[in-house]
Amino acid sequence: MRRMKEIRLLEGEYWWGGAVADGIHMPFGIEAFSRGLDPNRTANQATPLLLSSKGRYIWSDEPFDFAFREELLTVESSKGVIELGEGFGSLRGAYRAIQEKKFPPDGRYPHEIMFSRPQYNTWIELMYDQEQDKILKYAEDILAAGMPAGMLIIDCNWHDYYGAWDFHPGRIPEPRKMIERLHEMGFHVMLWVCPFVSADSRIYRELLEKGFLLRNQDGTPAIREWWDGYSAVLDLMHSGAISWFQQQLMYLTEKYGVDGFKFDAGDAMYYEDTDLSAVPTSANGHSEAYAKLGLDYPANEYRACWKMAGRAIAQRLSDKQHDWGVNGLASLIPNGLAQGIIGYSYTCPDMIGGGEYRNFLANSEHLDSELFVRYAQCSALFPMMQFSAAPWRVLDQEHFEYCREAAKLHVQFGERIRRLAEQAAVEGEPIIRMMEYVFPGNSYETIVDQFMLGDRILVAPVLQKGATERTVSFPPGIWFGDDGSQEEGPCTKVIKAPINRLPWYTLNAPFN
Structure with a gap:
């Protein structure tokens, strides 16, 4: 009914x-x-x-x-x-x-380095060429450029085919040595994985025989189209399939020293309510089951999720375009705030500059340097920030320097952000918050271009191309600016924000 x-x-x-x-x-x-x-x-x-x-x-x-x-x-x-x-x-x-x-919090939050340091994803730089020498060079170039070490995420194609979760011997011949070297450089390492299995493989036949794969309503194996072709799908309502996947991940952590995983895909759009599984569920239920796997790994990342609010899962925004509009930069704050208000406190914006790789490639010959900088600044005081395209490579020295300053600002705020993550794990509140959430009754409901980091830090990134100033709404109190200014609220004021400035303010006392 x-x-x-x-x-x-x-x-x-x-x-x-x-x-x-x-x-x-x-x-x-x-x-x-x-x-x-x-x-x-x-x-x-x-x-x-x-x-x-x-x-x-x-x-x-x-x-x-x-x-x-x-x-x-x-x-x-x-x-x-x-x-x-x-x-x-x-x-x-x-x-x-x-x-x-x-969805009360369970007292846990993702790995602290995901909050206190920048993240670096190899995807835009290497695409499907995830090779050992190129991965190491990317990490070396990060440090050589004066960027802080942090979490390094090795993206899709470090493996052979989908479901064969071991390093491809041709592309990465010495995985243990590679990861040890990354650790020596100060990086933690995550690997990309997904719940799909290549349907023309030995592993597919083994999993099919064991009953570990999802079936269509007519009982045939479910072969689903996704962004990388057609694949079978693990039945994560089956305890045996869960154990099999966990064993693959344990092998990677124990044999090679991998620190965690980027759990990609798992979108409800790749399932049907009529799918046959070991325990009947819905398309959303399959997505939820995939998310539960990440709870065993403090270093985790998800982009698709159903329910699971209040749990220790890092939630990235979906792939954004290299664009100023609502398909790109303009979506980061409203969508990031939406994550928090429905229980996903541990939010990460998409890769800086835009992670939708086809769009990024289409713009690669004429990247907007100003847009790239404003992406980095907007991300800097999110709970997490993630680079992929190397700013030292794609930008001139001036614009790269602004991105490096954004990364350093994130590190400067790292311990405060970590404490907010710890607080979220106990009290359940978002880390970044709507103005209306913190200051109700001041007509702030429709503000979507500034946000609060906790209750005392106001962040007002520039989101318009060519803008060197912007309007900021200051709630009641004395606000101490990053530029040494002071504003007494409540008021609305136009403030200066040249390309080298991310405006942020602390309530009633300077930042310390």
Whole structure:
């Protein structure tokens, strides 16, 4: 039976939640908008939760579809009970109420180096040429350029075929030696993995015989099209398939010293509700099962996720374009804030400059240096920041220096960010927060181009091409700027922000 609930919007009420990819459309309630979460067909995280600036929430243990039209919010679900909570006063009050009830934190957070140091992903630099000498050169060049060491993520094609989770002997002949050298240079190392299995392989035949692969409704093996071809899919509702995958990962950590894994794919869009699995579940349920694997590894990264709010999983935004608009830089803050408000505190923006590789390649002959710098600055005071395209290679010395300063700023804030991650693991609150979340009742609901890092640091990146100043909304209090300025709020002021400046402010005391 399909359940439906209609909620009359209150005067001046705004809403957030559902799918992270819709952050660019939040807050809801201003104009018509609808989203189906049954299943989640977006390329990012989602949670069956909506939150209101007036202290209300909508929750279901199962996915729902919702629509805002005129003064009405309609929520429908064919599987779960729709719960309306009211009387919590503010956006923060509603979040804390549902978080404590449905996804309390478990006291753990991802590896601290993911917060305190920059991350470097080999994808844009090497693409499918993940070879030992090139990986080591990338790491050496990071240090030679004066960039701080951090987490190094070796992306797709370090292995043979999908499902054969060992280093390709031709591309990486001495994996243990390579990883030891990376560790000596100060890097931690993560490897890219996915739940797919190449269907023309020995491992596919072995897993099929054991019943470890997902099946179509008619009982045939499920072969799914994804961005890298057609592959079979592990049935992660099968305890044997889970054990098999865990054994592959344990082998990599124990034999070679790998520190963790980038768990890519796992999107609900690659599953069907009718798929046959060892334990029946939905497309969203398969995505959720994949995310649970990462809990065994403090160094982890996911881009697609269903539920799992409050858990120690690093959640990256989906691949962005080398663009100023909502497919690129302009999406980082609203979508990053959307991650936090639905329970994914440990947020990471996409690769600096844009990680959608086809778009990046198309722009590689005429990269926008200013855009690259503003990407780095916008990412610098997120919980995590991740480089891929080497700024020392693709930029001139001046613009590279601005990116290096952004990386150093992240390190400067590293211990404070780590403490906020630790706090999130205990109290469950987002690390980066909406202005409305921290300062309710000041008409900040629609601000999507600045954010709070915790409750005391206001960050106001420049997001417009050619801009050397921007408008900042200062809440009540005295705000001490990175440039030595002071502003008394509440006020709205135009501040100077040349290409070499990321404006940030601390509340009631200078940064220390």
